[in-house]
Amino acid sequence: MTITGIIAEYNPFHRGHAYHLSRAREITGADFVIVAMSGNYVQRGVPAMFDKYTRAEAALRGGADLVLELPLCAACGSAEYFSDGAVDLFMQTGIVTDLCFGSECGDLEPLAEAAALLADEPEEYRSLLRQHLRTGISFPLARATSLQEALPSVSSDMLSSPNNLLGIEYLKALKRRKSSIRPHTIAREGGGYHELTMEKGYYASAGAIRRELIHSKGTFTEMIQAQLPSPGIYHSYEGKTPLTEDAFSLLLLQRLRSIQGTSLNSFFDVPEELSNRIWNRLDEFTSFSDFAELLKSRNLTRTAVNRALLHILLDIRQYRRADHLRVLGLQKEAKVLLNLLSTHGRLPLLTGLSGSGLPEHTFYPDRLYESVRSLVHGIPYQNEHRRKMLIV
Known part of the structure; x- marks a missing residue:
């Protein structure tokens, strides 16, 4: 059985994401697709504009079979921690066989070559890195420059593209963990990660959609709705001040x-x-x-x-990998995945928080998020303990 993993934020889930899900299923021959998705806070170090249950439902209606929640410190960590946390989560399922991610280059070979060097950190690379850091430039720039000098076949364009860099981190995490999960990459279609303009006829980035929503003061304009596979999922956000x-x-x-x-x-x-x-x-x-x-x-x-x-x-003191498998939702036709996770998973399986036994302090970030959202949007507070796993 082939079970493909996808790592995402879906803030919001747009047509480019739906394309990625469909292509991932196609090129890997997946029987099921599991998404590891950020919860209520995302990798840019900000709250998600849309709550995790809304985004999970959009992913399920867009082609995912099951959505797992990324641990918080991975979801809002740097690319290295984000990737390590997501790869570890898939490894702990005991059932994910493949990983498919989007990239600007769409070519796995040069990404894997760069990842191998960063995972092993040979002396030549470390020496170059030290030299560049002594000049006073930032660590990301020093690392990219050292990597290109150590691997002339790797282009500067590749190392300046955010999804390529994230893909390298995924591959590095797989290599360092000696994971048997098979990686695949798909060329990103439409607007780039940092592109903030929207045009008809192509996939806009999530950032462009969020920017347009802020500009429209929460009104889901025709242009925004055209980018969302299931715009009706966001009806509770219509006309509300976007959460930032x-x-x-x-x-x-x-x-x-x-x-x-x-x-x-x-x-x-x-x-x-x-x-x-x-x-x-x-x-x-x-x-x-x-x-x-x-x-x-x-x-x-x-x-x-x-x-x-x-x-x-949020009082996050240290990086921690997942200590449970939190299912946010699944397709009713994919309930077999719960049995597989229960049988083969290496961590406790949670489909809700009631009776979970998790420490009380772990609930604070979501309580804070929902408290702020309820005040900003003028809606009732959503108690996480009363939320049930989504089934669509």
Whole structure:
């Protein structure tokens, strides 16, 4: 049996994602497709614009057979942690045989070559990396430059494309874990990851859809709906202020004021340089997004700052891989997957939180998200413990 894994955020699930799901099933000959999806917070270090159950339903109606939730610290971690957490989750299922991801180049060979070098880190590469870091450039740029010099066959274009870089991290994680999961890649169609414009007749990026939704003040315009395979799924969001990190601004400021003067190094992925910048500029805080922009530097990207601030807000102290398999939803025709996960999975299988035995503090991030969403959208609070696994 072939069971293909896909790693995603689906914020929101759009036609490009539906294409990827369909092609992944086709090229891998999958009997089932399982998606490892971020929960209520995403890799850019911000809350998801759409809650995880809405996004899971969109994925299931768009072709996925089952949706697993990524552990929080992987979902809002750097590309390396995001990839490691997702690959580990698939390995712990005991049933995922293949992994299919999108990339700009659509060619597995050069991505695998780069991943192998980063996984092994030979002395030649480490020496180049040290040399470039001494010049004062950022780590991502130093790594890309060193990688290209160590592997002349790898183009600079490939290393500057976000989905290629994420694909390299997936492959690196597979290699380091000595995983038997077979990788595949599909060339990304339509708008690039960072492209924020929308045009008729091609797949827009999720970022472009979110930008348009903010511009329309929550109105799902004809152009937005044309990009969504099942726009009706988002009916509860129609006309509501889109949820962004700035809805969490006062919460972040209160959190920082409550621990002011202490070291922030105990929080996951918060370097000393950023800790100092936070305390030196806290009096200039006006909003989550403006503060992140204020804190970024040559060595700290805006996204890295976002993630660090989110880790502080949510009290994430260290990286942890999954300790359970949380099913958000599945196709009713794919219920056999629950039996397979129960039989072959290496972690406890959860289809709901009631009676899960999970520590109370693990529920705080979702409680916070739903509290903010209910206030911003003027809707009743959704209690996670009362939410049942979706079946479509």
